[in-house]
Amino acid sequence: MRAFSQLLDAIVYTRSRNTKLQLIGDYLKATPDPDRGIALAALTGSLSIPAVKGAAIRALAEERIDPVLLRMSRDYVGDLAETVSLLWPTPDGEPEIDDGTLSIADAVTQLAGAGRASAPQVLAGMLDHLDASGRFALLKLATGNLRIGVSARLAKQALANAFELDVDAVEEVWHGLDAPYPELFAWGEGRGPQPTAKDVPVFRPFMLAHPLDDGTVSLDDYAAEWKWDGIRVQMVRTAGQTRLYSRTGDDISGSFPDIAAAFETDGVLDGELLVRGSDQGSDDLHGGAAASFNALQQRLGRKTVSARMQAEFPAFVRLYDILFDGEEDLRTLPWTERRARLERFVPQLDGERFDLSRLIEATDFAHLTDIRAGSRDAAIEGVMLKRRDSPYVPGRKVGYWYKWKRDPLTADCVLMYAQRGSGKRSSYYSDFTFGCWSEDDQLLPVGKAYFGFTDEELKWLDRWIRNHSIGRFGPVREVEKSLVLEVAFDSIHLSKRHKSGLAMRFPRISRIRTDKPAAEADRVDTLKAMVT
Incomplete structure (x- = not known):
């Protein structure tokens, strides 16, 4: 626990991304299994201990700390875990835990094995034997909300840097593995093969676009389609399982069960999650009406979505690209071939939940500029320009895809x-x-x-x-x-x-x-x- 608490302290007090990468990487290389795997799960937001929630920690703290002082301190500090770690009274005669006495694995195992009724007291017993830094680390682990300025992607990048792995290869298998990730560390240390994602609906990193700041492109080389104002999603189905992922790799299937249930054909598709709008104003140019982002926002972030909300805000995905057709990986194919495969794939899907993002028919870039300027659809952010010979590669590749937002x-x-x-x-x-x-x-x-x-x-x-x-x-x-x-x-x-x-x-x-x-x-x- 001491090494993990020192890591958190060091991360909190640095703004440098490179320093954070180095700190996390050094910790992962120096810490044995399974502690480092559990720490990685915490850093990536993958650790969950259902029996310990913020309300339980607050109630536990109010048994030891004056509630008014706790509330005022919490408002000043801005973080419940930090407030409790600083104010928690150590019982007289209770020694602090020495390095190695309480491991992360032991702490998580004890808390995960306790029920909602007993978990707070188990947690209190641990807090009694830790210093303020250790208490902070334990409370962050227990709640699963580190909030220390480290994203899941940054933690994975730190892992990749530390063990000289390709971070996109790590992303490829991440969702098929469970903490404490023994296969991942064995691969990184050369003790085992690269894990595979076979028969698991895992997330693949998105291909992204550069802004089209100045100049023009030739429509002989680039295809144009609308940039829709929803959220980018990836549909994955394999071995009878379906997942819907956001661009950050978060599984949002629970917020959109209607979409997940409707995707019944094996493959991996890239598209924009939208809500159906009024048919008024739809035309062949845009490819069908979609509501503004505000309508979609009514459903974002919800753990459960009622049938009424699904009916009031019917979600659908406007499809841009295809990464896998069944088990066949299409990402190395040029965009023109992937587009042809996507056009053949879409008719297999539920037309109420999935449609094809239409291409913009323009004679040249000047004509495209006029079309873009005349479009005032509430669900359109602008235009996407995709190089016709571009493969589907993770991240932003200069010259492949451009985004051309409209005014304002x-x-x-x-x-x-x-x-x-x-x-x-x-x-x-x-x-x-x-x-x-x-x-x-x-x-x-x-x-x-x-x-x-x-x-x-x-x-x-x-x-x-x-x-x-x-x-x-x-x-x-x-x-x-x-x-x-x-x-x-x-x-x-x-x-x-x-x-x-x-x-x-x-x-x-x-x-x-x-x-x-x-x-x-x-x-x-x-x-x-x-x-x-």
């Missing part, structure tokens, strides 16, 4: 700081500072906004900020750099007053991008290309 200008930014509002918003963190990535992968502030969201979204953001604060400067809170906000703005200009060299005009929060990892937020250079 938008950027995906990372929330950095929040400040309480005034008047009726004085109790909420409602003024937000957000940033984009520099050339050396540092976040630089690019703007501030305090409107554009609904009252419910404000409440959600306020809760998120309180739960993810890592620093406090008077009325301002610094937060984990993990929440992406889509920011809309009228224009952007060069500015010597700002560290990023940019100033936005009329910025507003247009969307909370919980589906997008912070590492994929836009870069400062992308925004500079928008300067007029």
Whole structure:
């Protein structure tokens, strides 16, 4: 436990992505099985101990700590686990646990084996024998919510770096393995073969697009289709099992059981999850009506979805690409061949739940520009341009796919700081500072906004900020750099007053991008290309 607590402390107090990668990698190489596998599960959000929840920890703490003091301290600190770890009274005469006395595996085994009634007391017994750092680590393990500025992708990248593996190969097999991942570490250390994903509906990394900042492309080389305003998903079915994954690799099948149940043909497909809209306004150009993102948002993040909600917000997937047809891997084929295979595959599917993203018929790029400018469909973000000979490769490959968003200008930014509002918003963190990535992968502030969201979204953001604060400067809170906000703005200009060299005009929060990892937020250079 001591080594893990030291790892968490070190991660919390560094902002450098490379340092975090090194810290995690060093820990994974130095720590024996099964502790390192359980730690990796915790870092990637894969660890679950159902018997221990935040409410149980709060109730347990109130038995030892004055409830008013606990509540006031929690509001100041911003994190329940940190508050309890600092305030927890150690019984007189109780020694702290020495290094190696309580392993992560022992702690998780004991808590996982306890029922809801007994787990809090088991946890209390462990807390009595740990110092503040150890208590913090244990509580984070117990709840499964580390919130220390480490994404699942970053933890996997650290593993890949430490053992000289391809991170995309790790992603390929990740969902087919269970903690503490003995096969994964055996592979990394050369003691065993690479695990396989056969007969398991695993996630494959998405192919992503670069912004089309300036210039044009030839439609002889590129195909154009609409960029739909939903969330990117991957449908996977094999060996009688179906999974629906978000772009971050999260299994969202439970939130969309209607989609998962309707996908009954073996294969792996890439598409956009949308909600059906009114038939009014649909036409052959766009390929059928879809509602705005707000309609889809009603179903996102729900563990269970009622039949009424499924009927009120009927979800469907507009398909872009095919990765596997049955067991056949098509990713090395050029886009034109994959498109032909997709067109043959789609008629096998339920037409109510799946349709094909139509191509835009344009004679040349100037014609495409006119078509894009004239499109005001609420569910369209812009245009995708895909090189006709491009294979399907993970991540962003220069020259393969481009995204060409329509006006108004938008950027995906990372929330950095929040400040309480005034008047009726004085109790909420409602003024937000957000940033984009520099050339050396540092976040630089690019703007501030305090409107554009609904009252419910404000409440959600306020809760998120309180739960993810890592620093406090008077009325301002610094937060984990993990929440992406889509920011809309009228224009952007060069500015010597700002560290990023940019100033936005009329910025507003247009969307909370919980589906997008912070590492994929836009870069400062992308925004500079928008300067007029």
